[in-house]
Amino acid sequence: MAGKINLTDELKKYFGFDKFKGNQEAIIHNLLDGGDTFVLMPTGGGKSLCYQLPSLLMEGTAIVISPLIALMKNQVDAMRNFSEEDGIAHFINSSLNKGAIDQVRSDILAGKTKLLYVAPESLTKEENVEFLRSVKISFYAVDEAHCISEWGHDFRPEYRRIRPIINEIGKAPLIALTATATPKVQHDIQKNLGMVDAQVFKSSFNRPNLYYEVRAKTSNIDRDIIKFIKNNSEKSGIIYCLSRKKVEELAEILQANGINARPYHAGMDSVTRTKNQDDFLMEKVEVIVATIAFGMGIDKPDVRFVIHYDIPKSLEGYYQETGRAGRDGGEGQCITFYTNKDLQKLEKFMQGKPVAEQEIGKQLLLETAAYAESSVCRRKTLLHYFGEEYTEENCGNCDNCLNPKKQVEAQELLCTVIEAIIAVKENFKADYIIDILQGKETSEIQAHLHEDLEVFGSGMGEEDKTWNAVIRQALIAGYLSKDVENYGLLKVTEEGHKFLKKPKSFKITEDNDFEETEEEVPARGGGSCAVDPALYSMLKDLRKKLSKKLEVPPYVIFQDPSL
């Protein structure tokens, strides 16, 4: 059947587009031919169409499993715009009442519905499973499939129940789609969905129009951000913060400084939250200050900057969040503020969580830190993380390519690291290797080592920081690798063995200005003043309380004429 129809005509007929983007056509052919299909495509690449179009061409109803209610509603509305028939697309989730569900069911049974969006929670409900067993299913689509993996940036345990439920409802081809492409996540998804033999379609994740920059986060961060926004006036931007409290605080600071900004986080009442989001989409406000709750599935093409106030929890998340800039192909500045202190703070937050979760969290954070501190092209590092090699010498659109950092020779240090990894039979993670080099007899090390090691203590002349830099940069350069299954164990690659036999130049970035504390003591007029942080914090609270009564802004207004 698939060979006969001209897909481009169908695309034009149903969606009004003249041609397919990227791999869309090949993907759709594969699905129409009845094959399991795995799609790795960056945000904005056009994944939805990969199941929407075939659903219209195939017999029966396609089941689309999607994580967010808001996202589902948008997609159903969009599908209805392409069709005369409202019943063409429906969703089932916890927001529907009994009457609405009956309507959905009768449309499906009448054969009107080509696409049914369900949340995984609803899919697994007994009554829905029972009903769907009586329906002719054209295929199953699992959108945002990374939710299956604990290594993804948005793990949802319900997603792991999809495969068994599909087996209960009835067999049909399966298409899984995600913008997450780390090899680990990809592996998890295929394994968990039982589709290891699926045809994989992977697009390039490079976003040439995005400019990446990492700045040191200092006590002047608020000023830096205000200055940046004022230099980019009338442009839309998103500022991501990790905590809800920071979101509200920063939005207020920006407002007090004449910037049209609004907060957005999951703890706000839904009316205000939705209004703030809509105002941003409708260009009534320029800047949204948000937690990562903001943005999934939001299609605003002209976001011109994305600022990370805090270090993102993973490179994956960072890529997704920065990916919301420049979706129209135009300018997109991605500025991240980074300090080592944030890293330590986040690691502390993880204490008390289950051990496995902690390990994953730490590993992901370390990778983000490595990215932030690296002097390697940002694009190269990001793409490498997604298993893609970027071979240009200079991307021309990141801070490290435009302003190369000072580097020092670390050839001997790398040889020491490689020797240590080989000596412990490639059975240790980076931090243990460093402990070994530093001669630290931790309990893990004692438990693992049965013989005397020559490398033990051989690296005491350098700080942990330096060893970390050597290891992280050797990973990026491909001399070392991490075991994917046993995430984190350091291995020496073939290149690494060659390096040891015949060492060549290996440079690392030494200057590290990411150590400054983040004492938020903003000063009036731009100069800095020494204030005891405890006192400052007390004054700040007081000012906040009084501000309502006195009708003065609760925050400092910067009066620097350059702002």
Ligand code: ADP
């Ligand atoms: P993703 O889910 O991969 O992030 P979407 O499915 O939301 O991406 O699509 C992103 C945008 O691209 C949407 O506005 C969609 O209408 C548009 N789009 C998809 N396919 C095409 C195409 N073949 N031609 C033009 N625009 C397309």
Ligand code: MG
């Ligand atoms: Mg999508």
Ligand code: ZN
């Ligand atoms: Zn670059």
